[in-house]
Structures are given as structure tokens and as C-alpha cells.
Amino acid sequence: xxxxxYLVISIILFCxxxxxxxxxxxxxxxxxxxxxxxxxCNLNFAAFSxxxxxxxxxxxxxxxxxxxxxxxxxxxxxxxxxxxxxREFSTISPDETDTLKG
Amino acid sequence: xxxxxxxxxxYLFALxxxxxxxxxxxxxxxxxxxxxxxxxxxxxAGLYVFLQADFLAATQVIVYVGGILVLILFGVMxxxxxxxxxxxxxxxxxxxxxIVSLILFGLLLSVITNTPQWENVDAGASQEPTxxxxxxxxxxxxxxxPFEIASILLLVAMIGxxxxxxxxxxxx
Numbered sequence: 001x002x003x004x005x006y007l008v009i010s011i012i013l014f015c016x017x018x019x020x021x022x023x024x025x026x027x028x029x030x031x032x033x034x035x036x037x038x039x040x041c042n043l044n045f046a047a048f049s050x051x052x053x054x055x056x057x058x059x060x061x062x063x064x065x066x067x068x069x070x071x072x073x074x075x076x077x078x079x080x081x082x083x084x085x086x087r088e089f090s091t092i093s094p095d096e097t098d099t100l101k102g
Numbered sequence: 103x104x105x106x107x108x109x110x111x112x113y114l115f116a117l118x119x120x121x122x123x124x125x126x127x128x129x130x131x132x133x134x135x136x137x138x139x140x141x142x143x144x145x146x147a148g149l150y151v152f153l154q155a156d157f158l159a160a161t162q163v164i165v166y167v168g169g170i171l172v173l174i175l176f177g178v179m180x181x182x183x184x185x186x187x188x189x190x191x192x193x194x195x196x197x198x199x200x201i202v203s204l205i206l207f208g209l210l211l212s213v214i215t216n217t218p219q220w221e222n223v224d225a226g227a228s229q230e231p232t233x234x235x236x237x238x239x240x241x242x243x244x245x246x247x248p249f250e251i252a253s254i255l256l257l258v259a260m261i262g263x264x265x266x267x268x269x270x271x272x273x274x
Contacts, residue, residue, distance in 0.1 A: 011210040022199035050153040055228035073259035080263035
């Protein structure tokens with residue numbers, strides 16, 4: 001176990017999340033991709049906090065905690081927007097909700 | 103190479119994380135994807151334990167698995183009509199998405215392998231639990247202001263979500 005093994009896990013999660021966001025046609029699947037990306041980012045913070053900064057400095061973990069808080073707020077607002085879109089359009093596919101398209 | 107049980111468990115968690123994340127990204131049934139996401143979140147919590155971040159691991163399980171995942175499942179149930187909704191994938195989108203994420207992966211991997219400061223770096227781990235320290239840093243030291251801002255953010259997000267998702271009532 002070294003810093004690099006955690007970083008490799010983290011970038012694999014990140015790229016899978018990007019792939020999910022780019023290819024899925026359902027807004028909730030896109031939310032899952034975003035959660036994967038946020039998790040990879042928090043894992044990075046925790047890994048750097050363990051391996052790079054001195055042992056009594058746990059700022060990285062606190063930043064990761066704030067990341068979790070942000071993810072919770074983001075998921076709540078995201079799902080509220082999805083529900084509003086579903087009531088309006090009866091679908092949550094990002095390709096079909098294109099009223100604003102010129 | 104001698105047998106090291108700690109390393110074995112670490113690789114198990116790493117494999118579980120990546121494997122279930124692949125399932126999240128590829129499976130057609132969105133409910134199965136949500137449950138695979140649960141496995142991913144649990145094994146990321148396991149990796150936090152390996153990083154001596156016990157409080158973070160507990161928070162991960164409570165907030166992600168207990169909160170966000172339940173929200174996602176509610177969203178699936180309220181928007182799909184039935185639980186066995188199949189996801190459609192488009193071939194061109196798959197191709198370009200795969201290209202972009204593979205390029206990103208190669209780029210980040212080359213950054214990781216070509217940074218000499220990150221090789222064999224180990225600051226040493228403290229053996230004491232982190233909860234007390236996190237509490238002190240959040241409530242007494244430099245992270246008090248971000249903590250308060252985060253609480254305001256959560257309040258704003260809660261009110262905003264309630265406002266957006268309620269039915270519109272016009273009284274005329």
C-alpha cells in the first residue's frame with residue numbers, strides 16, 4: 001500500500017464517473033456518476049492527508065468531510081430539480097428536455 | 103513476497119470498489135446500478151479505514167449509504183413509474199465518452215507515475231482516533247467559519263429543494 005495505489009483507485013473511479021456522466025441518458029444515472037467523481041476526490045484528500053502531511057495534521061480529512069456535506073446538499077437539490085422536470089415533461093432524459101434549445 | 107493479510111484486505115477492497123463502480127456505469131437496470139453504488143460507497147469507507155480516517159469512514163457510511171443512496175432510490179421510484187426501467191445507450195455517445203475518459207485516465211496516470219515526490223512517501227500514521235481532533239479543529243480552531251458556512255449551505259439547500267419540488271399553487 002502506497003500513496004500511488006490510492007491515487008490509481010481514485011483516478012479509476014474518476015474516469016468511470018466521467019464516462020457515466022457522458023454516456024447515460026437518465027438524469028439519476030448522471031447523479032450516480034457525479035457521486036463517483038466526488039468519492040474519488042474525497043479519497044484523494046484522505047490519501048494525501050495520510051501520506052504527505054504530518055500525522056497530527058488532519059486537514060485533508062476535514063476537507064473531505066466538507067466534500068461529503070457538499071455532496072449531500074447537491075444530491076438534495078439535484079433530485080428536487082429532477083422531480084420538477086419530471087412533472088413538467090414526464091421524462092428525465094437530458095436529451096428530450098430541450099425546451100430552451102434554439 | 104511474504105503473505106501479508108493487511109495487503110490482501112486492501113486489494114480486496116480496491117477490487118470491490120472498482121468492480122462495483124464498473125457495474126454502476128455499465129448495467130442497464132437503474133435499481134441494480136443503485137445497489138452497486140452502495141457497494142462502491144461501502145468499500146470506499148473501507149479504504150478510509152485503511153487511511154486511518156475512522157470518523158470519515160463512519161460519516162461516509164451514514165451520509166452516503168444512509169442518506170444519498172436512499173434519496174437516489176426515491177428519485178428512481180418517483181420518476182420511472184416502475185422499478186425495472188431499462189436504460190438506453192447510444193453507440194456514438196459510448197464511443198466518444200469512452201475516448202474522453204480513456205484519455206483522461208492516461209493523462210492522470212502519467213501525472214501520478216511521473217511525480218517523484220509521491221514515490222515512497224509516508225509521513226507515518228498516528229494511532230489515536232481522529233474524532234476528538236476533528237471536533238476540536240471544527241469547533242475551536244481554523245475550520246469554525248467553514249463549518250458555519252456549511253451549515254448555512256445545508257439550510258439553503260433544504261429550503262431550495264423543498265421549494266423547487268413542491269407542487270405549484272396559484273391562488274387567484
